[in-house]
Amino acid sequence: MPVPEAPSTVPSSPALVRFEGVYKTYDERNWVVDNLDLDIRQGEFLSLLGPSGSGKTTTLMMLAGFDAPERGRILMDGNDISTLPAYKRDMGVVFQSYALFPHMSVAENVAFPLNLRKVPTAESKARVKEALALARLEGFEDRNPSQLSGGQQQRVALARALVYRPRMLLMDEPLGALDKALREHMQLELKAIHKQLGITFVYVTHDQDEAMTMSDRVAVFNEGKIAQIDCPQAIYNRPSTRFVANFLGETNMLEGVVLSVSGGQAQIRLSEDSSIHQAGCTDPELAAGSMAALAIRPENLRLAAPGEAAVQACVIDSVFHGAHCKLRLNMAKGSELSMTYNPGNLGRAAPMPGEMLSLALPGSQAMILR
Structure with a gap:
């Protein structure tokens, strides 16, 4: 598969994160992400929306540092982080599976990132308490994940991602395993937490209603490219392509x-x-x-x-x-x-x-x- 020429350098901007001409392939034949240019603004709630295989999750994984682009750059504060390890990126990540440690209590799960960073015990306890309060999990500190409902486990994963106060929170379909009523309730809670914290949220979903409910902006992905990016109202009422019009509602x-x-x-x-x-x-x-x-x-x-x-x-x-x-x-x-x-x-x-x-x-x- 021929590799395109490297993109020209783009002047720095106030965007917190910038993708510049990013490409990604897994089979050397097809671009999963195809010449992606994307600015992520400080403090916004941005949803990456699209069908399976459209490139949205791969984009999130490259942003998190779990994957690297074949070509192009990912900048944060103007610095190239394309090859920076995930643990040095100051980003919290929440997955659909939650990935909680079954042998640890709720408090121990939430404290885990702080232990890795060798945060002093007194400060760690204070931060865990703060994160559990934010996720409305007071009183659950000593329970194990097996004793929690799906929604409660999702909150633990959220508290763990936020406990060390990252600059960005990345979420890969975190509500996909919840039933409809709980999923809708958690959408409102995530939106409220975003407003309270003021940090940047990047959220991957294939659920149009979910993206519309929570986002400041929505980037609609199709075949590795962004078909349209705008606020939810503009995306819905003024779609730029047939794909966008058909994907977002009837x-x-x-x-x-x-x-x-x-x-x-x-x-x-x-x-x-x-x-x-x-x-x-x-x-x-x-x-x-x-x-x-x-x-x-x-x-x-x-x-x-x-x-x-x-x-x-x-x-x-x-x-x-x-x-x-x-x-x-x-x-x-x-x-x-x-x-x-x-x-x-x-x-x-x-x-x-x-x-x-x-x-x-x-x-x-x-x-x-x-």
Whole structure:
């Protein structure tokens, strides 16, 4: 596998960590991480989100010092740490497996990193107490991991990673083994701990809701590259590619031909019914005459007002989800749409299978993607 030329030197920036042109392969044929440039800001909660094999965990392992890049550099405070051993990087790490020592008590597990650093006993006890309080584990000091629930074990692993006050906390799907209710509860707790400590959190997950709930920014990985990085609201509402739009929640994609592109907006004529619609566009390579898709979330579809530009679709079925209902619809040429609505706000009786609906596609809530 040919190795690319080394990247040019980039001037230092206020970013705490910077990946510069980083590559990683395990089989000498395929890049698991492919020319990665990434700045991690001081004090932010950054989630690395993507499907299995997208490169997010490998990126975290290189940041932690458990793996090294084939090419490129990882900088911290402007210093190259690409080959620095993990124990010298001042980073706490929490894994999905927790990796607790079964023969040690909770307090002994938490104190372990301090013992390695030969922290004096009195200071070690004070720090352990502080870390256990932060993780809400007071009173559990003498228990063994086998006596704890999954959520409690996760808290012990978190306390152990934070006890020596690292500059960064790295987490590799730490909530993956928990049930849904506990996982959602721990998401809020992690967010609160991040706010309290003010240190940088880097969090790997394949769960879109998890990333959206906790993060200041989300980096969406695909095939070793970052497809988009931004705040959760921008990633969700203004995806830059079809992959991002489809990976983060459900998205309707209506194919068509681009008529014009100007000022961050584009016009598209839909193949389905030749109707013309305008929506946002951030792709610099999108041009008039090219094929593209109008992407719109199910919750942004609505019933069209009289005289408003609309598409026609037939209701296939309706599914009740408690707080909302979801319609599945077919357009004349077979394109399928999904629409989410709140029954109390619909302003009419619930649509029934076989009914034809006129649907508006609000351009302010849609994107045109290649």
